[in-house]
Amino acid sequence: MLPYTVFIMSALGALLLRGSEGIMERAAVKVTNISRVEDAAYFQLYYGNTFKVIRNLLDGKSYLLIQNTSRMAGRTKYCTARIKSFVIPVTNYSLDVNYFPVSYFELLGLLPAMKGMTSDTVASPCLLKMYNDGQVDRLNKSEPQQFSQYTAHFIGSNTNQQTQLCNYVTYAPMGEQAPLQRAEWIKFLGVFANMEVRANQIYDTVKSNYLCLSNAAANKSQKIHPVVAWMEFNNGVWSFTEDGYKLKFVEDAGGENIDASINKKTYNTSSIDDLEQLHAILCVSFTQF
Ligand SMILES: *[C@@H]1O[C@H](CO)[C@@H](O)[C@H](O)[C@H]1NC(C)=O
Ligand SMILES: *[C@@H]1O[C@H](CO)[C@@H](O)[C@H](O)[C@H]1NC(C)=O
Ligand SMILES: *[C@@H]1O[C@H](CO)[C@@H](O)[C@H](O)[C@H]1NC(C)=O
Ligand SMILES: *[C@@H]1O[C@H](CO)[C@@H](O)[C@H](O)[C@H]1NC(C)=O
Numbered sequence: 001m002l003p004y005t006v007f008i009m010s011a012l013g014a015l016l017l018r019g020s021e022g023i024m025e026r027a028a029v030k031v032t033n034i035s036r037v038e039d040a041a042y043f044q045l046y047y048g049n050t051f052k053v054i055r056n057l058l059d060g061k062s063y064l065l066i067q068n069t070s071r072m073a074g075r076t077k078y079c080t081a082r083i084k085s086f087v088i089p090v091t092n093y094s095l096d097v098n099y100f101p102v103s104y105f106e107l108l109g110l111l112p113a114m115k116g117m118t119s120d121t122v123a124s125p126c127l128l129k130m131y132n133d134g135q136v137d138r139l140n141k142s143e144p145q146q147f148s149q150y151t152a153h154f155i156g157s158n159t160n161q162q163t164q165l166c167n168y169v170t171y172a173p174m175g176e177q178a179p180l181q182r183a184e185w186i187k188f189l190g191v192f193a194n195m196e197v198r199a200n201q202i203y204d205t206v207k208s209n210y211l212c213l214s215n216a217a218a219n220k221s222q223k224i225h226p227v228v229a230w231m232e233f234n235n236g237v238w239s240f241t242e243d244g245y246k247l248k249f250v251e252d253a254g255g256e257n258i259d260a261s262i263n264k265k266t267y268n269t270s271s272i273d274d275l276e277q278l279h280a281i282l283c284v285s286f287t288q289f
């Protein structure tokens with residue numbers, strides 16, 4: 001793991017040096033509108049005067065974002081396995097909607113720049129309307145060349161790395177363990193559109209609401225907390241969640257997760273044995289004596 005980290009650090013160091021070449025004498029120029037990462041564990045932001053760097057720590061990829069007003073914009077283009085460059089603000093983009101929080105774009109006011117998506121299975125009525133009105137193209141995932149016409153194509157982390165084009169941006173709030181850490185990834189998107197101020201406001205609001213509610217729950221003096229089994233039913237199989245952020249939601253809301261020692265996580269309803277075991281667990285956990 002170590003040589004890998006060192007490589008990324010040195011690559012970034014080189015980027016930062018290169019980016020500041022022409023602006024040394026103007027070092028006093030103040031960079032406004034910045035986002036700071038407070039809670040998220042898996043991305044980092046760096047600001048130069050005319051560029052920004054985002055590091056996605058989950059896949060080791062870095063994005064050099066060059067302001068369209070900078071001289072560097074026309075001259076610098078990176079597209080390597082580790083570093084890609086974009087000229088910002090990004091004025092159009094497309095989206096692989098699988099596991100993607102489309103609402104972040106909506107909250108940031110960036111839906112008008114959304115020009116393509118891989119599926120119409122999205123929760124946002126606003127985006128669906130745009131799609132039905134023909135403002136957003138439907139893209140076929142089996143034909144990645146369709147994505148190349150957009151300045152940026154945002155994908156979740158599971159997409160095959162081999163087929164990535166130069167405009168792909170891997171976006172992975174799913175990799176974070178806690179709800180607030182996931183929410184903070186709205187700043188990652190804001191950076192591409194110079195929308196830091198708005199992204200900060202949204203995150204601050206989400207965070208203060210969340211902490212207010214979790215403090216209120218923590219302040220309740222009762223000794224016994226409601227026991228919660230967060231379960232999923234899929235193709236005839238019940239499973240207990242193993243997602244860290246869901247377990248944390250339960251705790252922060254004043255609940256208690258069903259016993260962590262339950263180590264069998266999935267129960268197939270076609271199996272009598274499985275069903276019997278599942279009923280037993282639920283009975284033991286939820287019966288008040
Ligand atoms: C930079 O982007 C902004 C916002 O899209 C646009 O108004 C402006 O014309 C662009 N400037 C240049 C030099 O491309
Ligand atoms: C998507 O592209 C593949 C491969 O070209 C094709 O077989 C499939 O029919 C396309 N799907 C749709 C919905 O157009
Ligand atoms: C997206 O923006 C780029 C750069 O401004 C432009 O060249 C491209 O044609 C645009 N694509 C679409 C689909 O609007
Ligand atoms: C900084 O944020 C303000 C308020 O959102 C906005 O009006 C301004 O254009 C932004 N400036 C830059 C350089 O992004």
Ligand SMILES: *[C@@H]1O[C@H](CO)[C@@H](O)[C@H](O)[C@H]1NC(C)=O
Pocket residue numbers: 212215216219
């Ligand atoms: C919870 O208790 C703390 C410490 O007593 C207090 O500062 C805080 O205001 C309380 N929060 C709520 C939401 O009641």
Ligand SMILES: *[C@@H]1O[C@H](CO)[C@@H](O)[C@H](O)[C@H]1NC(C)=O
Pocket residue numbers: 235236237268269270271
């Ligand atoms: C559930 O069990 C049935 C019967 O053994 C089996 O056919 C089915 O594939 C199982 N389902 C899953 C998702 O494993």
